[in-house]
Amino acid sequence: MSPVLSLIIIAEVLFTLFIVWGFMHEEKFVAFEDKIIFAVLKKIRRTKALRESARRERLNEKVYYTPVKPESSRQLQSDTAA
Numbered sequence: 001m002s003p004v005l006s007l008i009i010i011a012e013v014l015f016t017l018f019i020v021w022g023f024m025h026e027e028k029f030v031a032f033e034d035k036i037i038f039a040v041l042k043k044i045r046r047t048k049a050l051r052e053s054a055r056r057e058r059l060n061e062k063v064y065y066t067p068v069k070p071e072s073s074r075q076l077q078s079d080t081a082a
Helices: 003-024 026-061 073-081
Strands: none
Touching (some): 003 026
16 A cells, blocks of 8 residues: 555545534534634735735835926036136
8 A cells, every 4th residue: 555545545434434423513613713814814814914004105105207407508508608
């Protein structure tokens, strides 16, 4: 018997026992499912909030180019002549 087959059989037995336990203790099983769902939703919300705050920080760090009004051509010619 190969180790992979042994692991598959063990996983199937555990899965079957988990289903049987779920039928016998339905309230506990539903509470367990709810706990898992709330943990996953909390993780998703936290990840979204972290991404949004990182995006805001990147936007705040950007330096925007502000155009400078060019000097008139006569002023430039007088500066170069001097």
